[in-house]
Amino acid sequence: MSDKIPVTVLTGYLGAGKTTLLNRILSEQHGKRYAVIVNEFGEIGIDNELVVGADEEVFEMNNGCICCTVRGDLIRIIEGLMKRKGKFDAIIVETTGLADPAPVAQTFFVDEEVQDNARLDAVVTVADAKWLTDRLKDAPEAKNQIAFADVILLNKTDLVTPAEVEEVEARIRGINPYARVIRTVKSQVPLSEVLDRGAFDLERILELEPAFLETGDGHDHHGHDHGHDHHEHGPDCGCGHDHHDHDHDHGHLHAHGGGGLKHYHDEHMQSVALTVSGDVDPEKFIPWVQDLAQSDGQNFLRWKGILSFKDEPRRYVFQGVHMILDGDLQREWKPGEKRDSKLVFIGKDLDKAKLQAGFEATAA
Amino acid sequence: MSSPGSTDTSLADYMRPVLAGSHVTATAFLDTTAVFALGDGTVILANGETTSRLNAHDGASILVAVADGKHLVTGGDDGRVMRINSTGKIEEIGKAPSGAWIDAVAVGPDGAVAWSAGKKAHVRDGKGALFTLDLPSSGRGLCFAPKGFQLYIARYNGVTLWFPRTQGTPKEVAWKGSHLDVTASADGRFVVSTMQENEMHGWRLADNGNMRMSGYPSKVRSMSWSHDGKWLASSGADAAIVWPFMTRDGPMGKPPLELGIRPSRVERVAFHPKAPVLAVGYKDGCIWFIRMDDESILQARSAGEGGPVTALAWSGDGSMLSFGSEEGSAGVLPLPKV
Ligand SMILES: [Zn+2]
Ligand SMILES: [Zn+2]
Numbered sequence: 001m002s003d004k005i006p007v008t009v010l011t012g013y014l015g016a017g018k019t020t021l022l023n024r025i026l027s028e029q030h031g032k033r034y035a036v037i038v039n040e041f042g043e044i045g046i047d048n049e050l051v052v053g054a055d056e057e058v059f060e061m062n063n064g065c066i067c068c069t070v071r072g073d074l075i076r077i078i079e080g081l082m083k084r085k086g087k088f089d090a091i092i093v094e095t096t097g098l099a100d101p102a103p104v105a106q107t108f109f110v111d112e113e114v115q116d117n118a119r120l121d122a123v124v125t126v127a128d129a130k131w132l133t134d135r136l137k138d139a140p141e142a143k144n145q146i147a148f149a150d151v152i153l154l155n156k157t158d159l160v161t162p163a164e165v166e167e168v169e170a171r172i173r174g175i176n177p178y179a180r181v182i183r184t185v186k187s188q189v190p191l192s193e194v195l196d197r198g199a200f201d202l203e204r205i206l207e208l209e210p211a212f213l214e215t216g217d218g219h220d221h222h223g224h225d226h227g228h229d230h231h232e233h234g235p236d237c238g239c240g241h242d243h244h245d246h247d248h249d250h251g252h253l254h255a256h257g258g259g260g261l262k263h264y265h266d267e268h269m270q271s272v273a274l275t276v277s278g279d280v281d282p283e284k285f286i287p288w289v290q291d292l293a294q295s296d297g298q299n300f301l302r303w304k305g306i307l308s309f310k311d312e313p314r315r316y317v318f319q320g321v322h323m324i325l326d327g328d329l330q331r332e333w334k335p336g337e338k339r340d341s342k343l344v345f346i347g348k349d350l351d352k353a354k355l356q357a358g359f360e361a362t363a364a
Numbered sequence: 365m366s367s368p369g370s371t372d373t374s375l376a377d378y379m380r381p382v383l384a385g386s387h388v389t390a391t392a393f394l395d396t397t398a399v400f401a402l403g404d405g406t407v408i409l410a411n412g413e414t415t416s417r418l419n420a421h422d423g424a425s426i427l428v429a430v431a432d433g434k435h436l437v438t439g440g441d442d443g444r445v446m447r448i449n450s451t452g453k454i455e456e457i458g459k460a461p462s463g464a465w466i467d468a469v470a471v472g473p474d475g476a477v478a479w480s481a482g483k484k485a486h487v488r489d490g491k492g493a494l495f496t497l498d499l500p501s502s503g504r505g506l507c508f509a510p511k512g513f514q515l516y517i518a519r520y521n522g523v524t525l526w527f528p529r530t531q532g533t534p535k536e537v538a539w540k541g542s543h544l545d546v547t548a549s550a551d552g553r554f555v556v557s558t559m560q561e562n563e564m565h566g567w568r569l570a571d572n573g574n575m576r577m578s579g580y581p582s583k584v585r586s587m588s589w590s591h592d593g594k595w596l597a598s599s600g601a602d603a604a605i606v607w608p609f610m611t612r613d614g615p616m617g618k619p620p621l622e623l624g625i626r627p628s629r630v631e632r633v634a635f636h637p638k639a640p641v642l643a644v645g646y647k648d649g650c651i652w653f654i655r656m657d658d659e660s661i662l663q664a665r666s667a668g669e670g671g672p673v674t675a676l677a678w679s680g681d682g683s684m685l686s687f688g689s690e691e692g693s694a695g696v697l698p699l700p701k702v
Pocket of ligand 1: 065068069323
């Protein structure tokens with residue numbers, strides 16, 4: 001795993017600040033060599049021999065599965081890049097503002113050679129603080145890009161009021177409470193916050209409590225000192241209701257104490273976090289997720305899990321995009337580490353009760 | 365021939381190693397000179413004890429290369445197409461727009477060369493006339509038809525059949541999915557592609573009949589026709605999968621031969637140019653010669669060093685085999701008579 005090349009996927013709606021970030025990555029002195037796959041070749045102002053133009057060719061896999069799409073150009077380009085192995089440290093894939101992130105992510109799980117050589121490190125979405133709320137209403141691509149993200153740069157925060165920043169961040173949280181949201185001006189962010197995150201290692205799933213993620217404690221979690229992760233500790237939201245239970249009216253919002261950060265629930269894009277205390281039985285769990293992928297995978301944009309399998313010293317880590325799943329046993333549980341099994345889903349029209357019941361039935 | 369590793373271990377003693385030092389994209393023979401096109405942009409020429417290295421794609425990487433026995437044609441991630449002869453003379457014969465890579469190259473009749481970069485395919489005929497075709501999706505694999513001046517272009521959802529000197533819309537043979545490499549039988553009856561979906565697809569041109577060749581555990585990325593055109597060998601499994609093409613219907617309804625089963629994936633296949641012998645290169649670095657009639661095996665290279673075999677080629681007379689690997693080992697093996 002460690003000698004696989006990390007790949008950062010850079011998405012974002014038109015004009016959000018993606019190119020600014022890309023040019024910064026390429027011009028800053030960080031001692032890393034990046035191969036960059038871009039769509040608009042002319043946009044990159046920096047001379048870099050390893051910039052290659054992509055076509056965003058989305059190919060359906062000829063296997064009867066409608067959501068099995070990959071980026072044919074990415075497969076071809078990564079195959080070519082491997083002939084230069086050792087000459088670069090990481091790959092950045094820029095997508096157009098209209099691109100669906102699913103085929104990009106699926107490419108890293110579907111194509112065997114790509115999977116052997118590269119690993120998806122993080123999907124980084126650059127969002128425009130001024131326009132995102134509008135785009136979430138009129139552009140399904142923009143919503144998908146937020147839902148898919150591991151890291152969201154909430155950019156151009158200087159162009160809106162603090163209240164508007166709170167508002168748009170609440171909108172983001174309503175769709176994707178698991179991404180790290182970083183507020184920026186002119187895409188100014190320490191690159192270590194964006195690159196080589198290992199976000200796909202999914203550690204955050206275990207560390208984050210969804211209820212906490214949805215709170216605001218009145219100060220800016222993101223605008224200062226990126227040396228540590230504010231999301232890993234702090235007061236519980238404690239607002240006492242289940243944010244993910246969707247038998248309430250769509251569009252529900254409420255404010256509560258502390259910072260008064262609003263809570264939005266997107267009408268069709270939600271997240272669900274599930275926990276089983278202790279072990280699950282792999283003999284039950286694996287068939288369940290496979291069936292779930294077939295029956296409901298179309299609605300799952302991203303799903304991730306860290307599982308404690310019965311009689312298994314290592315953690316089982318898996319992730320899925322739509323119907324495509326990828327999982328393996330990774331590091332051992334540490335002494336004293338609480339062996340819980342956790343799953344998160346980000347997707348459309350999620351049925352939490354059904355998912356919860358299904359997951360609980362796999363308990364060992 | 366006999367079983368591997370018994371009385372024939374001496375074969376490896378004839379091997380002349382070539383220090384490539386970089387991913388070997390392709391190897392070929394220009395007359396008696398073995399050439400190696402490399403991921404660091406250089407080309408090595410090896411003739412007997414003499415080797416030289418050419419800086420063909422300065423600072424770039426050679427992504428694809430093919431030869432016609434006299435010239436090696438290379439395509440790089442610098443967007444350049446270069447032609448090199450056995451004396452080391454290099455000329456640039458094509459260039460893609462900035463930022464585009466050369467995705468495929470092919471050599472054709474009378475010194476014609478073809479290349480593709482993104483959604484454009486180009487042909488330069490022997491007199492230097494240039495023809496360009498816009499494609500519906502990236503041209504992933506190229507080969508010239510065995511007869512006439514025609515280029516086959518593998519792409520998403522089929523293969524384009526293009527007569528560069530003819531106006532009008534090119535013909536195509538269609539099959540859903542992403543087609544990677546393409547080859548044509550010497551008699552011109554069959555076109556065969558490799559696919560993203562771990563299978564090969566063939567078309568009978570006479571009636572556009574489809575032939576699915578599936579069941580591979582991995583992608584097929586190497587194909588080779590036997591000298592008599594009766595067999596098509598392929599990589600992508602733990603044996604070379606060799607399909608019969610001797611009848612009008614091609615391999616339909618007939619099982620393929622599985623030659624050289626080993627606990628490693630076949631990466632490259634290369635039929636001997638004059639005899640029914642197949643050279644097979646594996647992921648673990650091993651190379652076997654397999655004789656078709658009795659399936660006897662001769663080990664040309666043992667597993668272990670240099671990583672997966674990425675390139676295999678016979679000299680035109682079949683007296684030498686050259687090979688290269690992912691991690692930059694390479695060599696030339698002069699053969700005892702087979
Ligand atoms: Zn699918
Ligand atoms: Zn709350």
